[in-house]
Amino acid sequence: MHQIDAQSLIDPTALSKSAVAVVARLCENNHSAFIVGGAVRDLLLGKRPKDFDVATDATPEQIVALFRGARIIGRRFQIVHVRMGREIIEVTTFRGHHGGDTSKIAAKSNKGLLLRDNVYGTLDQDAARRDLTINALYLDPLQHLILDDLNGIEDIKKRTIRIIGDPAGRYREDPVRMLRVARFAAKLGFSVDPATQEAIGECRHLLADIPSARLFDEAIKLFMSGHAAETFEQLRRHDLLETLFPEAVDALDLEGAQELITQAMKNTDGRIARDKPVTPAFLFAALLWPAVALRSDEIVRAGNADGSPVNAAGQEILARSLQRVSIPKRFSIPMREIWELQPRLDKCSPKRAKSILALRRFRAAFDLLLLRRDQDEELSGAVKFWEEQQQLFPEIVGSQPPTEIPKKRRRPRRRKPEQ
Structure with a gap:
């Protein structure tokens, strides 16, 4: 492995003391160990990583024996979580090439997809098995060296x-x-x-x-x-x-669709940057809204408008999306509620304003209305109406209890007949 002096390249104060302690204990017990991957990349970019991973020649069982509270997780790739104070350090054993170790088999599908992969190997093999050159960097925090055999540092410099x-x-x-x-x-x-x-x-x-x-x-x-x-x-x-999300792509040609989705993404990025809470439910609702709106229009034009076209379209688009991306009910149910509120927000009914304001998904649905207004000025009146209602009745906005997510009923176990 090509060794590079790390002292001039990274800020030692940005290192996790817990990660260094894990490396030190492994080395004290005659193992090789390094801080690896994204943390090393981010240190070289002048950032302060939040997560630190360690790679070692110790097997999962040997790692667990050295650290109290450590546990093995994963099946496809076995990983050890080592708890050090409030920090969890992810420790993996060096991966090897397929076919070398018959005691630990790497299972593949008939299309070459790795299904299970616990083949252990050397440091060089582990580096070659990683996905990106910029993530195949190994930092020895004790000797202050970076090991780089795949030109990862050069690719970081080239931003490639x-x-x-x-x-x-x-x-x-x-x-x-x-x-x-x-x-x-x-x-x-x-x-x-x-x-x-x-x-x-x-x-x-x-x-x-x-x-x-x-x-x-x-x-x-x-x-x-x-x-x-x-x-x-x-x-x-x-x-x-x-x-x-093929349904989202199919609707991108709608006027304003791409702009609405991009703005929803920017808003989410902004909230994350300000350490504010975000939910995938809103982001996925915005991503798929143009598809829901398009399908709703098709239902109306076909004369199949029994009930709410938006509700019917939302169910259909969500059912199709779930075939590709398994969105859990804790997110898919709020997504439907956000969509189903859109036609109700469009109507601006003073008589029903309080009951709509109280709905748990009102704020998220209103945020989607704002995005829609940015692409359709005709919705400005609806936005103004709901802004006024929120000012009049701030205490009831979103006050409805959370939606109950239905639980799967377990079938009673059948008792075997007594012999």
Whole structure:
């Protein structure tokens, strides 16, 4: 491994004392250990990382034996969480190449997708197994050295996102890496290496093989990390958005649709930057609203307007979206409530104003109305009406109790007949 003096490159006060202590204890017990990945990258960029990961040649069982309260988590990749005070340090064993260790098998699907991967190896193999060059950096905080065999530091200087190895082959192993390329390009403001970008066009269809629950987890990382607006642009640029939310893409040609979604993303980014609470429910509601509005118009034109067209459209769009991204009920129910309030907010009924103001989702629904008004001046009257109502009755806004999320009923266990 190529060794570089870290003292002139990083601020030692930005290091986590807990992470350094974990490395020190592992080394005291004859193991190799390093701070690795995003923390090293961010230190080189002059940032103060919030999360620190450690990589070591110790197995999960050996790590657990050294730290009280440590526990092994994960099945696809086994990780050890080591609690140090209030901090949790994620410790992983060096990954190896497939096929070398018969006691720990790396399971693949028939399409090359890694299903389970606990093959242990050397430091060099671990570096080659990581996804991006900028994340394959190893910091020895005791010797003040950075180990870099894949030109990660050079790519940081060039502000370039580059997949390690053959991009198409690495995407086939784990198609989610394509989403990580887009996310890091947005987060860091880096450009994407041409070969890394070209292979996305060849492999983006493989995201259809990823479980919908995992795609939801990735969607949260994409849109709730403070860089949603730029991430949205990156996903569109690489035609990845349609693999996650094809209904949103189909409605982007509607007048004002793209602007509404982008502004919702910017508003969310702003709240995160100010340490204010955010919810995926509102962001996903805004992302899919143009699709709901488009489908609602189609229902009206077809003469199938029994009940509320928006309600019917919302159910349909959500049902389709859940096939790709498994949005939990704690978010999907509020999304529908936000959509279903839009026609009621449009009507500006003084008689029903108090009951609407009291609804738990009123504030979020009103925020969506504001976004709609920015694209349609005819809604200015509705915005003014609800602003006045909120000033008149501030004490009742959103006062309704939370929506009860229905729980799955467990079937009673059948007793075996006595012999």
